[in-house]
Amino acid sequence: MSVLTRTQRPELSQDRAASPRPPINWGRVVAWTSLVVLLIVTLFPFYWMLRTSLSNNRSLASEAGSLLPADFTLGAFQRVLGMASTEEALAEGGSGANVNFWLYLRNSIIVATVVTVGQLFFCAMAAYAFARLRWPGRNKVFFLFLTALMVPPIFTTLPNFILIRDLGLLNTFAGIVLPTLFMTPFAVFFLRQFFLGLSREIEEAAMIDGAGHLRIFFRLTIPMASAPIATLAILTYINAWNDYMWPLLVGQEENVRVLTVALGVFRSQTPQGSPDWAGLMAATLIAALPIMILFAVLGRRVINSIGFSGIK
Amino acid sequence: MSSQVSAQSAIKTGARRSRRLGDLWVALAFLLPSAVGFVVFYLWPTIRGFYLSLTDYSLLGDAQFLGFDNFQRLFNDPLFWNSLRVTLLYVVINIGLQTVVALALAVLLHRLTQSVTIRGLVLLPYLVANVVVALVWFWMLDYQLGIVNQLIDWIGLGRIPFFGSETWAIPTIAMINVWRHMGYTALLIFAGLQMIPKYVYEASALDGASEWRTFWRVTLPLLRPIMALVLVLSVIGSFQIFDTIAVTTAGGPVDSTRVIYFYIFELAFERFDFGYAAAISVVLFLILGGVAMAQLKMLRAGDSDLS
Amino acid sequence: MRKALRRSTGMIAIPVLLAACGGDDGGSGGDGDSAAGGTITYWLWDANQLPAYEACADAFHEANPDVRVNIEQFGWDDYWNKITTGFVGGTAPDVFTDHLSRYPQFAGQNQLLAIDEFVERDGLDLSIYHEGLADLWISQEGERYGLPKDWDTVAVFYNEELLDDAGLTPEDMADLDWNPDDGGSYEEVIARLTVDANGVRGDEPGFDPDNVEVYGLGLNGAGEGFGQTEWSMYAFSNGWTHTDENPWGSQFNYDDPAFVEMVDWWRGLIEKGYMPSFEQATAGVSMMESYGAGTYAMVTEGSWNTGAYMGLSDVQTGLAPTPVGPSGERTSMFNGLADSIWAGTDNPEGAWAWVSFLASAECQNIVAEHAVVFPAIQESTELAQTAFEESGVDVSSFTVHVEEGTTYLAPITDNWAEVTAIMGSTMDSIMSFSSDTDALTGANAEVNALFE
Known part of the structure; x- marks a missing residue:
């Protein structure tokens, strides 16, 4: 709260500086209007998802202009969650397909969590080696790592796919997480930049006390870098959660299928020629819900952590 | 700097060999996991991709070595040049629009409200997967049933075939991705704004400068390094536009959205022409290499600006 | 697993x-x-x-x-x-x-x-x-x-209510003829079914082709090189086939005058305002939804979609066979x-x-x-x-082709993925008036080069 009061002060003083009580500050009105318009643009698609998902797919075409659900029904959610028979689904313009929500939710959580934890930990270790240790060829190796930033993912996707196949890891969690588990060039780069910015004095003091690098890394560097690591963790988690192409290639089967892939499958299962928009939007909302809930829970921390606290 | 080195080597046992190698063994241990990931999932597939670009490879049979035939073909392939042109067009519109909107949003948020809730709302689109975002907008921008065209109709303007017209398709797709990323980009810029000391604004206000003037004379110049960073970070991602197009136009109408990434995908997975697809990927690799180099340069420039 | x-x-x-x-x-x-x-x-x-x-x-x-x-x-x-x-x-x-x-x-x-x-x-x-x-x-x-x-064939699906409004009967629909010059009675029906924003029909004076409310004929896409439900029924009845022989042809006929004049007529419907522009057609979610919303009075569709069209809640659909062409028969692709x-x-x-x-x-x-x-x-x-x-659907419009032997086999050739890629963008650009029908000559040469 102290942050709030402190940061509000400049605005107050500025208002006072302009004039004691201006009748209408037109600049402010325009500014607020623009902000509200931008907010509406941001939020309206979410309302439209909800509105469509609560409509009867068969009636969407005739009530295209209505801002309320067309022929209100929960049918879309029911068929997405498999609570409607194939016949019922077809009658409302859907298909017999459904989303095995809890299973795919579990899978998405497993994949996103393992990738986030693994990637951050291993990248932090690498970043420490690049930022704090001195060894011959360090800059050359770092540069090599950085070149990976330029490799278009589609370039590596197919060879990686063949590799995962040859390792017999298709349709396993290992196959889905392995390529991003150990490193991404961005994470290494990001963390190295931050570690470089940390003060060396505490570390050197610890070293004089006889602490090894392992101890310094765990006891000093990681705690001091917890803020940017949290930022990176959230970004990594969102990206892992939303990843589509790779899990689509290697994780088709039910037991490892993640939510985005399930949504893609559901989309492709809707009747040819006339998509089940209501069902699709219901599935979309359901797929996006977990990350929104996570977001709502972490709320303030997430928003405040996004920024340049990590990068100089 | 030199005093640090001597201090550290003093802590060490002081053996000559150890001084030359530094922390090599510790570094190796720290690097091992990510090095494995790098070699297996980045380096090796890249080398393999380069090799495949010199072959005729249908994915199902064995690769036949061709030499530089694929690159010769690429040079004479109008679809390749078209894809390059379309991609650039997309990047320019996407990045341009996104930067302007995000900057405006960030400044508005910064000057008008401290509400974390509002900042949270702005971030919402970023939490939704690309594929989902594309689907929602495809539905909303439909020519006849989409709510946006209904609105345009109510206002009394002519409906717009957003995905069906060669002129509208790329701007439409660029706009969709602006929608997804503007909140996130705005928050990055917002963080940059918060780093500008408050007294700068107070001083400017005391001088009687208008908000508008303050923005152009004070805020923007101070924000420059941050903006540079935000720009280069988004450009590389922008070049790799794929999901949105795969879900909506699939390259059409008449190749107007057949961006380089989509063209590669199509050649590799639909036409089994993986060798040629790999050759185009090599070109994309070189382009992104150039962009990344520029990025590193600008970051360094940003560093010196801040200090 | x-x-x-x-x-x-x-x-x-x-x-x-x-x-x-x-x-x-x-x-x-x-x-x-x-x-x-x-x-x-x-x-x-x-x-x-x-x-x-x-x-x-x-x-x-x-x-x-x-x-x-x-x-x-x-x-x-x-x-x-x-x-x-x-x-x-x-x-x-x-x-x-x-x-x-x-x-x-x-x-x-x-x-x-x-x-x-x-x-x-x-x-x-x-x-x-x-x-x-x-x-x-x-x-x-x-x-x-x-x-x-x-197996499947193609027929004309029409909106019964709009047909009635136009003063036409199902009997009128059952016996239509078509030619690439003036479109025959088939085009007359399409024109009659088209209504502009002022309520003027396509065959009446004062019709505004730039402001159409109901299109006589729907458009699904340009049909690539296949054209099954888009144009194949016109092309076959104009004496045209995709390849020199079928199956396993190696010479394509996309530059044949019989095909070119058919395409010229077909896209002419767009200029006349009887068919939506290619931009509109591909900017929408699907032809079926536009039809379901009453924007298209009739469409050409495959038999496999019969159930889906009959299930539309706001539109009663009737079926009519494809029109008789210059060859003297009504034709359909047989897939x-x-x-x-x-x-x-x-x-x-x-x-x-x-x-x-x-x-x-x-x-x-x-x-x-x-x-x-x-x-x-x-x-x-x-x-x-x-x-x-x-279930109340008369499917004789589909089966008539099998009974009368007027089916044409879908083309079976090698290199179909490449043919589709070439013809896909060529037909798209022709239908969107980005290029003229003479683009077919070059495209056909490109296609045939695949088989050399």
Whole structure:
């Protein structure tokens, strides 16, 4: 709260500086209007998802202009969650397909969590080696790592796919997480930049006390870098959660299928020629819900952590 | 700097060999996991991709070595040049629009409200997967049933075939991705704004400068390094536009959205022409290499600006 | 996953086996070959057909208790991507619905299992199918890659209410003629059905082609090089075919004057305001939705979509046969699907058992009763016709082509993916008036160069 009061002060003083009580500050009105318009643009698609998902797919075409659900029904959610028979689904313009929500939710959580934890930990270790240790060829190796930033993912996707196949890891969690588990060039780069910015004095003091690098890394560097690591963790988690192409290639089967892939499958299962928009939007909302809930829970921390606290 | 080195080597046992190698063994241990990931999932597939670009490879049979035939073909392939042109067009519109909107949003948020809730709302689109975002907008921008065209109709303007017209398709797709990323980009810029000391604004206000003037004379110049960073970070991602197009136009109408990434995908997975697809990927690799180099340069420039 | 499943079914099989030993031999696995156990994965793309094939799978499982069929459905666009990545990754389904335009390439890449030996061994009678359907699946090398499951033709679907408003009757629709010069009575009907924003019809003075409320004819796309429901019925009736011979032609005819004049007429409908512009047509979610919203008075569509159109809640749909063209006959593309076995299946016997069941009268009769498609077996087709009639749909507009022998086979050639890529953008740019129909000359040369 102290942050709030402190940061509000400049605005107050500025208002006072302009004039004691201006009748209408037109600049402010325009500014607020623009902000509200931008907010509406941001939020309206979410309302439209909800509105469509609560409509009867068969009636969407005739009530295209209505801002309320067309022929209100929960049918879309029911068929997405498999609570409607194939016949019922077809009658409302859907298909017999459904989303095995809890299973795919579990899978998405497993994949996103393992990738986030693994990637951050291993990248932090690498970043420490690049930022704090001195060894011959360090800059050359770092540069090599950085070149990976330029490799278009589609370039590596197919060879990686063949590799995962040859390792017999298709349709396993290992196959889905392995390529991003150990490193991404961005994470290494990001963390190295931050570690470089940390003060060396505490570390050197610890070293004089006889602490090894392992101890310094765990006891000093990681705690001091917890803020940017949290930022990176959230970004990594969102990206892992939303990843589509790779899990689509290697994780088709039910037991490892993640939510985005399930949504893609559901989309492709809707009747040819006339998509089940209501069902699709219901599935979309359901797929996006977990990350929104996570977001709502972490709320303030997430928003405040996004920024340049990590990068100089 | 030199005093640090001597201090550290003093802590060490002081053996000559150890001084030359530094922390090599510790570094190796720290690097091992990510090095494995790098070699297996980045380096090796890249080398393999380069090799495949010199072959005729249908994915199902064995690769036949061709030499530089694929690159010769690429040079004479109008679809390749078209894809390059379309991609650039997309990047320019996407990045341009996104930067302007995000900057405006960030400044508005910064000057008008401290509400974390509002900042949270702005971030919402970023939490939704690309594929989902594309689907929602495809539905909303439909020519006849989409709510946006209904609105345009109510206002009394002519409906717009957003995905069906060669002129509208790329701007439409660029706009969709602006929608997804503007909140996130705005928050990055917002963080940059918060780093500008408050007294700068107070001083400017005391001088009687208008908000508008303050923005152009004070805020923007101070924000420059941050903006540079935000720009280069988004450009590389922008070049790799794929999901949105795969879900909506699939390259059409008449190749107007057949961006380089989509063209590669199509050649590799639909036409089994993986060798040629790999050759185009090599070109994309070189382009992104150039962009990344520029990025590193600008970051360094940003560093010196801040200090 | 697949292996794990088989292991578990194996464990279930043991007690069954013991029970069979203990009692008298009323064992379940008596008939059929015991090698064909396990789970068969089967893919298809049409959601509307899913219930029918689920019923087939149940019947199959009853007859072969040790084989289980796991059906998965993916829409057309994703279907082929998933199949090809499945080939590469070794995760393709054991059995899948195959398309005439796709199988030559798959066969050429050794991804399909030739079934000649199975057919011979089981002594299958291939004469039960509609003439020619079974032989479509014999490759250039003389190997058979599928057993026919259904066939389809094209007809005109029209909005009965809008037809009535225009003062036309279903009888008017039943006997239309077409030519590339003035469009014949077919174009007259289209013009009559078109209404502009002021309520002026397309054939009345003062019609505003730039401000049309209801288009006489809908547009689904430019049809690539295939044109099945888009333009093939006009082209065939103008004496044109895709290739010099079919199957296995190697010279395409996209630069033939008979084709060029047809395309000129077809896209002329856009200029006249009788058909939506290509931009509008492809900017929308689908032709069916626009039709369902009453924006299109009639469309040309395939028989497989009959059920979907009849299910539209706000529109009553009638069917009419395609118009008679300059050749003196009404024509339709005749396309047939088949079930193919993936060469990489780990259970060829089980896969074959399922394929031959799908191609049997037992399964095709089940499909017929669902009234979604026309099965490949002649007697099952009749059943389907009755089933359609019972649900109030007169499908004679589709079957007339088979009865009168005015069907033209879908082109079967190599290099179809490349042909599609070339013709796709050429036809798109012609229909959007970005290029003229003379672009067909260059495109055709490019296509033919693929076969040199």
